[in-house]
Amino acid sequence: xxxxxxxxxADRKTxxxxxxxxxxxxxxxxxxxxxxxxxxxxxxNPVFIELISTPAIGTKSEIHIYKSIFxxxxxxxxxxxxxxxxxxxxEKANRAKDDFLAALSHExxxxxxxxxxxxxxxxxxxxxxxxxxxxFSMILRNVELEARLIDDLLDLTRIxxxxxxxEKRIVSVHxxxxxxxxxxxxxxxxxxxxxxxxxxxxxxFIFGDAVRLEQIFWNVLKNAVKFTPAKGTIYVxxxxxxxxxxxxxxxxxxxxxxxxxxxxxxxxxxxxxxxALNSPHRFGGLGLGLAISRKLVELxxxxxxxxxxxxxxxxxxxxxxxxxxxxESTETAANESPTAQPAAAISGIxxxxxxxxxxxxxxxxxxxxxxxxxxxxxxxxxxxxxxxTKSRFDLLISDIGLPxxxxxxxxxxxxxxxxxxxxxxxGFGMEEDIARSEAVGFRAxxxxxxxxxxxxxxxxxxxxxx
Numbered sequence: 001x002x003x004x005x006x007x008x009x010a011d012r013k014t015x016x017x018x019x020x021x022x023x024x025x026x027x028x029x030x031x032x033x034x035x036x037x038x039x040x041x042x043x044x045n046p047v048f049i050e051l052i053s054t055p056a057i058g059t060k061s062e063i064h065i066y067k068s069i070f071x072x073x074x075x076x077x078x079x080x081x082x083x084x085x086x087x088x089x090x091e092k093a094n095r096a097k098d099d100f101l102a103a104l105s106h107e108x109x110x111x112x113x114x115x116x117x118x119x120x121x122x123x124x125x126x127x128x129x130x131x132x133x134x135x136f137s138m139i140l141r142n143v144e145l146e147a148r149l150i151d152d153l154l155d156l157t158r159i160x161x162x163x164x165x166x167e168k169r170i171v172s173v174h175x176x177x178x179x180x181x182x183x184x185x186x187x188x189x190x191x192x193x194x195x196x197x198x199x200x201x202x203x204x205f206i207f208g209d210a211v212r213l214e215q216i217f218w219n220v221l222k223n224a225v226k227f228t229p230a231k232g233t234i235y236v237x238x239x240x241x242x243x244x245x246x247x248x249x250x251x252x253x254x255x256x257x258x259x260x261x262x263x264x265x266x267x268x269x270x271x272x273x274x275x276a277l278n279s280p281h282r283f284g285g286l287g288l289g290l291a292i293s294r295k296l297v298e299l300x301x302x303x304x305x306x307x308x309x310x311x312x313x314x315x316x317x318x319x320x321x322x323x324x325x326x327x328e329s330t331e332t333a334a335n336e337s338p339t340a341q342p343a344a345a346i347s348g349i350x351x352x353x354x355x356x357x358x359x360x361x362x363x364x365x366x367x368x369x370x371x372x373x374x375x376x377x378x379x380x381x382x383x384x385x386x387x388x389t390k391s392r393f394d395l396l397i398s399d400i401g402l403p404x405x406x407x408x409x410x411x412x413x414x415x416x417x418x419x420x421x422x423x424x425x426x427g428f429g430m431e432e433d434i435a436r437s438e439a440v441g442f443r444a445x446x447x448x449x450x451x452x453x454x455x456x457x458x459x460x461x462x463x464x465x466x
Contacts, residue, residue, distance in 0.1 A: 008037040048077040106427030109448040114363040116449035152288040166209040174204045180217035194233045201238040205324045219289035228254035251316035257308040266294040347372035354398040381405040400426040408440040
């Protein structure tokens, strides 16, 4: 076809395919169209057309040919290309941000790990004086706070990218609320803040993710403790609204909020006027807890609101959720089993520990040997392979990100030679990291920093699993 020479080389096959369709569909009466880029000299701006071929009907009402018209769509295509380029750049920036946050999480978590292991072990050590255990308890609380700040950054990324996974089932909000309250008890005691509870809701079952619901209440309670002065009071009340929604109201006698602060209280990184450099009240934090809580509440089809009469007048946060189906709630209440007991501690496990972070490796060896396990260590896949050829191990505890490869690949290799169970101990805690470790056979995925109790539970459950 003579027009073929005017079509850009990349679109010539498309043009020929269009001509073939026209020939094959002479019995059709609808027009056929195709978008093409035209051939241009080097350095000239691209030109795009839409070729519309319309059936031409002969004297005997038969279609003999297609008549074609050309529409200049260069401007439209330019806008489309600009939008696609902007979208691709945004996606690239988001991937870079995710990669950066994952790397940041790993780098921040790793040095916290030996601190949390030692502190969590010492807190429950009856051989230590009460004062020393109290000091370790303080250290542990601060490490947990640092870990929570890291988790907040990752949670915000998960939520904004639509990657947060919820494990919903029928749950008792009162039970979850009590757990959240227990977490802040030590801080309440330290600041001598009174806590008044009034659980008035006759029904408290909703369809939700227990872990994320506890996170919501913990964030709001933590905020109340943070902004309430010593010897103040926090009130926690539950009930049913007029439209039969379950609500939790958490109010305090703290510093309160201005109208401007209220308008942005659920915005990410918003910290209010108290965060100003010249403010007499500086409380720290990243300003993410309430932003994440609102997103989590919305993912549960609920709502959260904040009210305050102004500075020094306290604040009140009310969270509402739709109640679960009454029949399902009744069945859940009837079938709820007693709280699962932690797995019995076991000893005598022959463990291959692969960890390139020396403080974590040294700390783990001491704690595991103290618990009567036999431990051999490696700092890389290469060392682990050599050691595995000389001894038979019951369990592999491995970091996922090793200097010369992945802990997932290492477990895969070792399992081909002999049966061995695995626990992943890593600073990467995104859902895809956990799924990847589970896919290759790790029985547990512990995200640094970890409590020694979490490791003990993982050891017991992994070794007792069939």
